[in-house]
Amino acid sequence: MQFLRVTLGDRSYPIHIGTGLLADAAMYAPHVASRSVALITNKVVAPLYLERVQGALQQAGARVAPILIDDGEAAKAWASLDHVMGAMLAARCGRDSVIVALGGGVVGDLAGFAAAVYQRGIGFIQVPTTLLAQVDSSVGGKTAINHARGKNMIGAFHQPLAVIADVSTLDTLPDRELRAGMAEVIKHGFILDLDFVGWLEANIGKLLGRDRDALSHAVRRSCELKAQVVVADERETGLRAILNFGHTFGHAIETGVGYGNWLHGEAVATGMVMAAELSARVGTLGRDDAARVKALIERAGLPVRGPALPVEKYLELMQVDKKAAGGKLRFILLDGLGRAVLRGNLAADLVRESIAASAP
């Protein structure tokens, strides 16, 4: 088992990474003994892991109320939140209750936001069961639901009490979701760690083949890199924005094709190709390195071309993105491979050309 700590003062928390952890009562006991727990998961994850997690929680001394939501991005909505809140009130959960989020990014984002706002805030534990959630969404305290006009527009920064990443859950993950999660792993290399990019290029085959040692290393290094950034800038007032590399384009893709048609990681993958292209056009990234970005994404089985939307539609969708300050477009660019930089006031034509270069 591996162990990391995200050091954020009185909001510090551990990340446990290993196999078989989700059924281990000792993981939960410090946080849930003698408390009521709302165990939130979805209808796909429940048959696989609900019983084991519920048993471990009960063994740790908790009273457990399981709450099921629908699968997929559409569940990150008010209707699900209202359902969760109602079920928790019916179960008499109070301010000392704890939410356990068992599932992927959607479950984690929704359950985390429920914890942020239930009776003005209670504790929660992330038990991520997808690669995306293990390396990205479960770490850092970002929680949210979607609004009809934009993704993640209603949310809160709310750090978990603990993250329990059981890599054996990746065995049951569909290939497409494994690849989508790999997009965020690769992103952490591109923006922060050239050595890790080299390691990924050498091991991408093993990772897609689900070699457990390779996956454990990738999850651990990703969490470490992300945690460094979160510790330096918890509420995204500066540095943390670099984690959004590829996301401005990516969110435009997700919104443009309708949530759920492209997976988040797929949209980010293509978004990174566009952002690398933009970096090359702005002059902060060499053509060779931009090609390296695209090649690794392609080898990971991820899309490198955007959906068939007019370029102006992309621009329109990006204007309302959260990363737009005062209406001006800002982008995270690569300043060489393994280093990211935030740039504002970019010429719209450079952005148009970068989209066109990667759109069908």
Next chain:
Amino acid sequence: MQFLRVTLGDRSYPIHIGTGLLADAAMYAPHVASRSVALITNKVVAPLYLERVQGALQQAGARVAPILIDDGEAAKAWASLDHVMGAMLAARCGRDSVIVALGGGVVGDLAGFAAAVYQRGIGFIQVPTTLLAQVDSSVGGKTAINHARGKNMIGAFHQPLAVIADVSTLDTLPDRELRAGMAEVIKHGFILDLDFVGWLEANIGKLLGRDRDALSHAVRRSCELKAQVVVADERETGLRAILNFGHTFGHAIETGVGYGNWLHGEAVATGMVMAAELSARVGTLGRDDAARVKALIERAGLPVRGPALPVEKYLELMQVDKKAAGGKLRFILLDGLGRAVLRGNLAADLVRESIAASAP
């Protein structure tokens, strides 16, 4: 003009109290210059003050998007929040935008919660226009909407950037709302300041007659007392609970008769009579002082008897109240007049008798 400061580290903020403040651009300028502002108010307040506040904000250099919600407690709901979020996204509000809450407690609670969760949190300014909001809900950072199963069940602690309490707005306040606000003023005396109770007993006539000097003093002293408690316990882990004196019974009344039939202050007034009765039965408050509590509430024109609900219905409604820890009933009692104390594990029969003594 009077000025207080709520000292909460990097979440500290000023409270300005005076006449004509809401039309003064200098009040807003430090927070809104060159920013977009979502000015949230309701359909009753808008004809009275919207134009003046909007003008002052524009003079202070803000781009202003007015957003109207319905009047009344029913507006503290998801539908209103969704409407506000949609209007802010349509107006291209970003993370540097500011919300201005112009109105009473409902507007402040809803707009404050919108600020807490819009794009994971933006700043907001409270411009309370009712006595209740000026002396209570605008100070302390509690924000929330209601759930069908309980009041204020979905919310956040989110401190404002500033509170601008213009007491001249009380001129247009209906008598019933003025009295309801007085309940919280009186509460601050009961729980924290015996001298202030004496002052209120001597000046209740002037206050109900809207004597401006008396009202200014009452608002200022109330804010001071509340701010002391908030500074000592921002997130209600201990001391702050005393501000809920009368509220456990009060929330049961509000929920039992349906939100909006009793005003919050009216329910709290009767709740305080019940809590004083309970204090007398437990033995922490003399019978004379319990009579003094009831007499002042009655002289303020507030109800001292609860609605015709079965006693068991009260108990049932109190179980799901946020103040219930681990399913056990806790109450704020008076430990002599001017001092409050939190007591857990009270015998249910004492609670029943206290309700029965004040129910019709």
